[in-house]
Amino acid sequence: MQMAGRGEGEGKTVEALPPLAVAFAAGIALARLYLAPVTWLAGFLLVLGSVTLWLGVRRKTVLGPMLAVFLLLGALSLRIAEREIHAPLENFLGRQVVLSGYVHRVQSGDDKRVVFLFQVEQAAFPGEEPAKVRSRIRVSVFRPPAALVLTYGQRLRLSGELVVPPGQRNPGGFNYASFLAGEGVSATFAVGWQAVEILPGRGGYFWLAAAEGARGRVKEALTRWLPPPEAGLAAGLLLGETEQLAVPTEEAYRLLGLTHLLSVSGVHTAFVAAFALLVTRRLRQKLLAAVLAAVLVLGYVLLTGGEAPVWRSAIMLWLVLAARHLGREGDGVRALAAAALLMLFFRPHWLFSLSFQLSFLATLGILLLTPRLQANFSRLPRFLAGPLAVTLGAQLAVLPLQLSLFSLLPLLSVPANLLCVPLVGVFMWLGLLALVAALFSPLLAAPFCLAAYPVLGALNELPNMLAALPFAAVRPPPLPPVVWAGYFLLLGLFAGGVKICWTRPRLVLAALVILNLAVFTPFWGASLGGGSGRPLEVVFLDVGQGLSVFIRTPAGQNILVDAGGGRPGSNFDPGERIVLPYLRSRRVASLDLLVLTHPSEDHHGGMPAVLSGIAVRRFASNGETDDNETFLAVRELLAAAAVPELVLSGGDRLLFGENVVLEVLSPPLEKIRHTVDDVNNNALVLRLSFRDFSLLLTSDAEREALDRLLHQQPGRLSADVLQVPHHGSRRAMSAALLEAVGAETAVISVGRNTYGHPHAEALLLLQQKESAIFRTDLHGAVTIRSDGSGWTVEPQLSPAASDGK
Structure with missing residues (x-):
């Protein structure tokens, strides 16, 4: 890559975004495996940054050094994030403490236990003066009062033991500490209600408090005008909240590969963006219309809790709006890379989040595979070819992750998505109208909720019917990594437009032999019996x-x-x-x-x-x-x-x-x-x-x-x-x-x-x-x-x- 004129340099930098994003993510992953000190990383970064700058001034190729710089930046960002998360309370861990702060987010609650994230502002040992800190913990309060309603900003004082969250306690198991770190949480706290004191005043930021209040009004309207099964499903589709979702429905969505519909992501943000652009299209100022649309999408991000998939889709939308305003042609892969860089820079732990991984893989599959698939579906009607290509592209991209984590192959995923996504589109229009109306009064949301009732009924019954079929999903045997390497190689060749001639018998035979060797070799030792030196x-x-x-x-x-x-x-x-x-x-x-x-x-x-x-x-x-x-x-x-x-x-x-x-x-x-x-x-x-x-x-x-x-x-x-x-x-x-x-x-x-x-x-x-x-x-x-x-x-x-x- 040559550093030429200003415009050319900027263009080539933009072209390099995908490999730079990959390097940044690789740095984060390596930093988790190898605990290099921050000072070492900073020193190497300074040296490599200087070399890269010197090469750029001399108009030399800088892509290689830039990749190394972004690798180190990724590693350094994780180290700094870990220090910011864990350092403030590290001296209080494992001891009885008194913490003051405010409720950040209520995660679940019933008559036995309420769980919430708590923003700590002061910490002290009993009987000592409190020290100012800024950290977040996960709190479980047992036997809360029946009338207790905790909301964002509620100030509390808690007394109890601050506990280090467990990491990966089983091989191949869930890493709870890493999961909490993705939410900025450093420790856990479990107490009875007698150890909680409600303090006067409110804490936090007014825009998050406004989003919390709006979310509560929307949920109130859904619960008021819809029966429990449909209200729980509506909250999942519109707000990404699955706490009230019926268990059989949630299981059916999982078996059919429809869980992305219950996690606010690109599908939902696209409808919100279309809704926002429709509302603002009468404005003569295109810039003002784009800004208002971006603000409305930001409001939806805050309203739904700001999880990784919705931030990804929102950032990509903002980049597309900006490119259109500047008269430039948007590029989906580069926008995806830019979104990844921004998100991982501020929240490096998101890289290890399943929702982050699925969201980016599915989007990448849509961007790279959909055009090729659609070209192969040219004989199908246009109204079917496009949705089929999009659905198949996303499913092919997430298949390895889905199988490795859940050992589940949803055979009806494509037809289920083709049937349900249009229904979700209808519901989203009605749901967004209900959302806006509920902000003023739950009563105004009634006609939109009632109009959405039959759509929600279909979205409830249809997946349950499909999931009940004996061939809805299968659990294939685990496959070795070499199979997935071949799978991604074929996907890459297909996405790159490389024509693979499957009609040559020798190529077909060789491919089948290699595939069989790859699949069955790991089990030969077991099949042939004998000790074979294994313990x-x-x-x-x-x-x-x-x-x-x-x-x-x-x-x-x-x-x-x-x-x-x-x-x-x-x-x-x-x-x-x-x-x-x-x-x-x-x-x-x-x-x-x-x-x-x-x-x-x-x-x-x-x-x-x-x-x-x-x-x-x-x-x-x-x-x-x-x-x-x-x-x-x-x-x-x-x-x-x-x-x-x-x-x-x-x-x-x-x-x-x-x-x-x-x-x-x-x-x-x-x-x-x-x-x-x-x-x-x-x-x-x-x-x-x-x-x-x-x-x-x-x-x-x-x-x-x-x-x-x-x-x-x-x-x-x-x-x-x-x-x-x-x-x-x-x-x-x-x-x-x-x-x-x-x-x-x-x-x-x-x-x-x-x-x-x-x-x-x-x-x-x-x-x-x-x-x-x-x-x-x-x-x-x-x-x-x-x-x-x-x-x-x-x-x-x-x-x-x-x-x-």
């Missing part, structure tokens, strides 16, 4: 107060023991949020065996999601039943998939290859009865052995069951690694048990609880035996690998693995 791998997933253990044998067989469970009163699904993401990250196509140790909510709570999300070849349990909703769902899913079932009892042995044995020690064939807790005492106790290595899984077995084993078969309890029974309950642990097991490593699967797990007496017994203790609440997931003689322990939250004996 036995056992992963205790961090599912909170529950248990879930993944086992992969040296022959590549996959076993899952239990699947955790949600907290009482919580809608958190560990199967959907923890177990399935882990299995997808390991590219597990199916489970050879799914084991339920006993019918307890904290062990089978995640199983419905697992059974719905991945193929299961065999299911094993102790044969006990329960009548709670989750267990009945497990039974229904097993029956629907015709999964063969095994009822295990003491003395049974399951062989996996030549050297891996899963031995059942308890319960006996005649179940244990009349104890303090028969359900726990009849839990499966399993001994996993691989050559000279062994591991004892005790599940929730308590003293009666374990004492029986100590009395009848103490020699079969010995193991190198012990899963501490019942999350460390003192009713399960005893010195005699530890003596019989002789484990040098102990793993406690435990989370926040009100039972006192793990009990101090249990921990003391382990310490007296000098066992290495690993706890999922402290260490996250715990991975154990053995070659059949020694073993290693690798906790997720520890910087290095610990060697076993």
Whole structure:
């Protein structure tokens, strides 16, 4: 790239925006992997910036140095953002503090808990003078008053412990700390209502308060004039709020690839822009009309909460309006690159946000693939060719991300979008009219809400009908990265206009051979059997107060023991949020065996999601039943998939290859009865052995069951690694048990609880035996690998693995 005249230089800089945006994003991603100090980054940036400036003055090629400069700028922006987010409160973390500030955004609320983002202005230790700070935290207040209504700007004083949010606690799992950092949040705070004091006055910015008030009036009008299902859907489509959306409808939209309609994005902003331009088109001053349209779009951005997709579409719209006013031809890809640079410069953590990634990938697919696709649809009617090309372009671009994260291929996505997007367009016109009317009075919004009712009914019923079809979506097996590399290569060639001749038999044959090798090679080792030098791998997933253990044998067989469970009163699904993401990250196509140790909510709570999300070849349990909703769902899913079932009892042995044995020690064939807790005492106790290595899984077995084993078969309890029974309950642990097991490593699967797990007496017994203790609440997931003689322990939250004996 040569630096010529002023106009030519500016033009070439604009042309370089896409690679510069990619370099900036790459810098952010690298800075997350490699913690380079800010001073180093700033020093390298100064040197490279000087070299780039010198080359530019001498009219030399500067694209390479500019890419390096933007790479460093991206890395530096993330480092600075992290410092701004975390530094103000770092001295207060993990301690009792008193915080003063105001409510930034209410995220959810009911009679049990209200959750909101809180802008901290002052922080102090109890009894000390407050210090001025500027930071944002996420607050959960339990048992709030029924009449409590929190809004933006409400001043509060909070007393409690400031907690560091957890990072990635499971391999392939959700990084909560990174997610909160994307919202500018540095810490979490959970207190009862007695620790909250309402202060007089208001805080924050008047335009955000105005947007909050407007959003409340719009929601009030929707709730007043529409039935609950349609009102919840209208709030999702118009404002991006899905809190009141019916669960079946939300699931149907997800299965059909329609979730982008519930997240305010380009589709919505385009209708808002068209509405704004329609309102201002009678103005003779085109500049004034464009400015007013831009202001109205900004108002909509603030009204909907300013998430990444709506900012992306708004910035691109503003750039297009500016280009038209200046008499220049707009370029979608460059506008997209400029939007990415602006957004990531101010919010670098957005790069790791799923909504940001999906929004930019879908837009890029529309910009690059739509023209080529439309040319191939020339024989179709124009009213169908255009929407079909746009829908297909977006779907092809987001497909790899969608499959890797959700293992879901929505087969009806294209027809569903073709049917629903026009209906959303009709609703948006009526919804925007209702929105404007509601700003003055909810009564004025009535005719527009009532007119939108049948459209909302169709948008509610149609996706539910399509999602109910057996072929609405499929879950293909995980694919290796090389397949996706080939996929993007083909998309790139297609977008670039390269003609690929598929009619040549040799090319077709070669492509099929390469594809088959790429897909099936990762599974050959498992298919051919044998140890092949692979270790036995056992992963205790961090599912909170529950248990879930993944086992992969040296022959590549996959076993899952239990699947955790949600907290009482919580809608958190560990199967959907923890177990399935882990299995997808390991590219597990199916489970050879799914084991339920006993019918307890904290062990089978995640199983419905697992059974719905991945193929299961065999299911094993102790044969006990329960009548709670989750267990009945497990039974229904097993029956629907015709999964063969095994009822295990003491003395049974399951062989996996030549050297891996899963031995059942308890319960006996005649179940244990009349104890303090028969359900726990009849839990499966399993001994996993691989050559000279062994591991004892005790599940929730308590003293009666374990004492029986100590009395009848103490020699079969010995193991190198012990899963501490019942999350460390003192009713399960005893010195005699530890003596019989002789484990040098102990793993406690435990989370926040009100039972006192793990009990101090249990921990003391382990310490007296000098066992290495690993706890999922402290260490996250715990991975154990053995070659059949020694073993290693690798906790997720520890910087290095610990060697076993």
